[in-house]
Amino acid sequence: xxxxxxxxxxxxxxxxxxxxxxxxKVASYIPELFKADRDALGVCIVAxxxxxYKAGDCExxxxxxxxxxxxxxxxxxxxxxxxxxxxxxxxxxxxxAFNSIVRLETHNHIPLNPMINAGAIAxxxxxxxxxxxxxxxxxxxxxxxxxxIYLNEKVYLxxxxxxxxxxxIAYMLANEGVLEKDVEQTLDFYFKMCSVNVNxxxxxxxxxxxxxxxxxxxTGERLVESEYAxxxxxxxxxxxxxxxxxxxxIKVGIPAKSGVGGGIMCCVEDNFGIAVYGPSLxxxxxxxxxxxxxEYLSKELNLHYFSGAxxxxxx
Ligand code: GLU
Numbered sequence: 001x002x003x004x005x006x007x008x009x010x011x012x013x014x015x016x017x018x019x020x021x022x023x024x025k026v027a028s029y030i031p032e033l034f035k036a037d038r039d040a041l042g043v044c045i046v047a048x049x050x051x052x053y054k055a056g057d058c059e060x061x062x063x064x065x066x067x068x069x070x071x072x073x074x075x076x077x078x079x080x081x082x083x084x085x086x087x088x089x090x091x092x093x094x095x096x097a098f099n100s101i102v103r104l105e106t107h108n109h110i111p112l113n114p115m116i117n118a119g120a121i122a123x124x125x126x127x128x129x130x131x132x133x134x135x136x137x138x139x140x141x142x143x144x145x146x147x148x149i150y151l152n153e154k155v156y157l158x159x160x161x162x163x164x165x166x167x168x169i170a171y172m173l174a175n176e177g178v179l180e181k182d183v184e185q186t187l188d189f190y191f192k193m194c195s196v197n198v199n200x201x202x203x204x205x206x207x208x209x210x211x212x213x214x215x216x217x218x219t220g221e222r223l224v225e226s227e228y229a230x231x232x233x234x235x236x237x238x239x240x241x242x243x244x245x246x247x248x249x250i251k252v253g254i255p256a257k258s259g260v261g262g263g264i265m266c267c268v269e270d271n272f273g274i275a276v277y278g279p280s281l282x283x284x285x286x287x288x289x290x291x292x293x294x295e296y297l298s299k300e301l302n303l304h305y306f307s308g309a310x311x312x313x314x315x
Contacts, residue, residue: 017292024280024288032158065259156195207273253304
């Protein structure tokens with residue numbers, strides 16, 4: 001069967017990325033993450049014609065890491081509403097590294113946004129549930145459209161053993177009354193949500209739901225309230241790519257959230273969910289080749305939010 005334009009394009013995007021030297025490093029500060037294949041690379045698009053386009057390593061499982069912060073934020077908004085969530089975390093970019101602790105001392109003690117570790121730990125602590133991780137998994141399974149989404153036990157234990165900085169952040173938040181729940185239990189949930197295994201298609205499916213105002217295009221079911229999808233996407237634009245969010249906004253210009261496991265989850269309004277997987281990271285924590293794929297797709301398909309997408313020509 002003849003390949004469609006988009007099938008060809010995802011393959012070209014992958015080849016384009018691989019034409020660059022792999023200058024990144026696999027994250028090692030969580031020892032278990034360092035076992036990933038640094039040359040792995042995959043891209044998946046879930047398009048609004050209900051077709052899925054893939055190239056490269058799309059079946060490989062990897063942990064969500066920071067991408068879980070988007071789902072935890074949605075869960076928090078769904079369980080306690082926006083006022084209680086934004087009482088504990090603000091919505092402003094930091095320009096600092098994702099695990100920075102400095103502003104907690106200098107900036108009013110409230111984490112600046114939910115996409116940095118401090119903000120995500122505050123969000124984890126505000127979710128009103130006895131079993132927040134079970135609720136998180138249940139939401140993940142709905143968003144990904146499959147039941148077999150699980151915790152990666154080894155990564156979780158590795159994070160738990162090495163997460164001293166996150167522990168310091170959580171205790172500072174507790175000291176200031178931002179974190180009201182039990183600190184160790186909240187951290188345990190945070191480490192677990194970061195350690196959920198997904199593949200590129202799972203993340204592209206979540207991206208597609210956000211791109212479609214919270215609705216699953218395959219079933220027509222609304223999984224995320226419109227207001228919360230908008231909040232999640234906006235924070236992905238301003239804070240989703242760590243302290244590289246501004247540069248990414250110029251070069252690619254789509255809402256995206258990166259994780260140190262090598263994933264990047266993106267959404268193109270009314271059109272696509274896109275995910276890339278490439279565990280070799282730049283110094284900010286973003287996938288080196290993943291960024292190249294997204295730059296290529298954005299340019300070829302005119303995906304930048306200020307360029308007026310022309311994807312219809314491709315599908
Ligand atoms: N679990 C990681 C941490 O807390 C998440 C970091 C990330 O993906 O940015 O350090």
